[in-house]
Amino acid sequence: MAWLDTIVQGLLLGGLYALFATGLSLIFGVMRIVNLAHGDFSILAAFLAVMLVDALALHWLLALALVVPAMALLGYVLQRTVLNRLLGRGILPPILVTFGLSIIIQNALLEAFSADSRRLNPGGIDTASLALGGGLAVGWFSLITLLVAIVVLTGLQIFIGRTQRGRAFRATADDQATAALMGIDPRGLYALAMALSLGIVAIAGVFLGVRTTFAFGSGPDRLLFAFEAVIIGGLGSLWGTLVGGAILGVAQTVGAKLSPGWGILTGHLVFLAVLLVRPQGLFARQRRLD
Amino acid sequence: MSRLVVRRLDAFYGDFQALFGISLEVDDGETVAIIGANGSGKSTFLKAVAGALPAARTAVELDGVAVGGRPAHELVDRGVTLVPEGRRIFPSLTVEENLRIGAYRARAGRWTLERVYAIFPRLAERRRQPGTNLSGGEQQMLAISRGLMANPRLLLIDEISLGLAPAVVKQLYDVLATVTAEGMTTVVVEQDVSQVLRIARRVFCFRKGAVSLFGRPDELSRSRIAAAYFGT
Numbered sequence: 136m137a138w139l140d141t142i143v144q145g146l147l148l149g150g151l152y153a154l155f156a157t158g159l160s161l162i163f164g165v166m167r168i169v170n171l172a173h174g175d176f177s178i179l180a181a182f183l184a185v186m187l188v189d190a191l192a193l194h195w196l197l198a199l200a201l202v203v204p205a206m207a208l209l210g211y212v213l214q215r216t217v218l219n220r221l222l223g224r225g226i227l228p229p230i231l232v233t234f235g236l237s238i239i240i241q242n243a244l245l246e247a248f249s250a251d252s253r254r255l256n257p258g259g260i261d262t263a264s265l266a267l268g269g270g271l272a273v274g275w276f277s278l279i280t281l282l283v284a285i286v287v288l289t290g291l292q293i294f295i296g297r298t299q300r301g302r303a304f305r306a307t308a309d310d311q312a313t314a315a316l317m318g319i320d321p322r323g324l325y326a327l328a329m330a331l332s333l334g335i336v337a338i339a340g341v342f343l344g345v346r347t348t349f350a351f352g353s354g355p356d357r358l359l360f361a362f363e364a365v366i367i368g369g370l371g372s373l374w375g376t377l378v379g380g381a382i383l384g385v386a387q388t389v390g391a392k393l394s395p396g397w398g399i400l401t402g403h404l405v406f407l408a409v410l411l412v413r414p415q416g417l418f419a420r421q422r423r424l425d
Numbered sequence: 426m427s428r429l430v431v432r433r434l435d436a437f438y439g440d441f442q443a444l445f446g447i448s449l450e451v452d453d454g455e456t457v458a459i460i461g462a463n464g465s466g467k468s469t470f471l472k473a474v475a476g477a478l479p480a481a482r483t484a485v486e487l488d489g490v491a492v493g494g495r496p497a498h499e500l501v502d503r504g505v506t507l508v509p510e511g512r513r514i515f516p517s518l519t520v521e522e523n524l525r526i527g528a529y530r531a532r533a534g535r536w537t538l539e540r541v542y543a544i545f546p547r548l549a550e551r552r553r554q555p556g557t558n559l560s561g562g563e564q565q566m567l568a569i570s571r572g573l574m575a576n577p578r579l580l581l582i583d584e585i586s587l588g589l590a591p592a593v594v595k596q597l598y599d600v601l602a603t604v605t606a607e608g609m610t611t612v613v614v615e616q617d618v619s620q621v622l623r624i625a626r627r628v629f630c631f632r633k634g635a636v637s638l639f640g641r642p643d644e645l646s647r648s649r650i651a652a653a654y655f656g657t
Contacts, residue, residue, distance in 0.1 A: 299525065305517040306526050313513040316475065318501030318530035318575065 149381030150281030369416025534576025
């Protein structure tokens, strides 16, 4: 029963990882760039929420409702003013610039909030649990995180699958030059994608901040887990991201169960095993190359 | 009235100059063919007009407005649509989604999903399949229909016949003839001369990035076209 419990906890942790991974996957899918500051943006969002909670004595959910649109706006402006200038100049400039952003964000957070670890006041939700019988119980907060991840992924799926703007995302991901011939402005579309990406990672950051402590330098770890979830699940597959997150989560909790120091390592090893056996990921979309 | 006026258009790929002072006019409702050998600058010309390559502002005029160098997506808004070489169907989109994305700018006009399906029942049958599951000829049908869905004022088509069997090419030109007969202003680039001369009112032959011959198809003898085409 203890093992079953471990696996359930791991699956739930996967919901949080999927929230981190979705925005990263979206940006790579549409723009073919990797946002190396992705994890740092999530920590920035968590600090913004802490600031709102401290200054205005808001509930963390209310802070979340303010931080998500603020981060989405930041993403839009960042894409319009900085990242769009890097288009069509090869793969190196976006890597260098987002790496630089990562350093800037970490140091700005250090300057503004010191090196102390912080946490959002969960108001009791972090310890409340739901008994499933047989001695098995799941934390309400983990369950809510997973549900939020499912809602976000479903919403994104509907947006990309059913709307004209979503079709434009897919067309641009397929072939940007031809998409422009259809009247799709790639710069505007990329700005929208970055807004979505940072809005979603802001949710991830705030949920992380309620779940555990974080500090100015917590971003790169988040980026790594997000990467691993995306690669395990398969690039371009939204639901694969959730499965990838769940596999990573289970690997980490099972590893930690074996020995407390093995959690992260086991996650990396499972990731490497997937890379060896199925480098395209578990749910990679079959893409025909003409 | 000229729909399109091109004046001394130069075009470059980096340091390489591909077009040398091309000038031509296309009247409202006219169908013009551009022929020429590989590398003569035909596709480059269409790309420069459609905004996919840089051009001087005054080099391209649409209905009297200088639009040279405007980005491709903006030119679609103004009514210029390019059906690109190699069809370029979006593999992630179904047949119907490919058509809908053609109407992204939602310009009003007579071309709708229903009308396309009425003309190409084959596309209606396969509307839910990925666009790249179609045969080459069907993909070309889809690419032309996708262009029509933008309801352009100026339709530019690059190499309809590329990689297709002669019978399929003839079918496609039959359909195109009905489209141009409705008054769609069209510029067709082709290497395969025989079909395109059937629907064109005027023809321009390009060689080495410049116009080597132009006129009405019935005025131009095969030997003159061959001479302009190959530079003999």
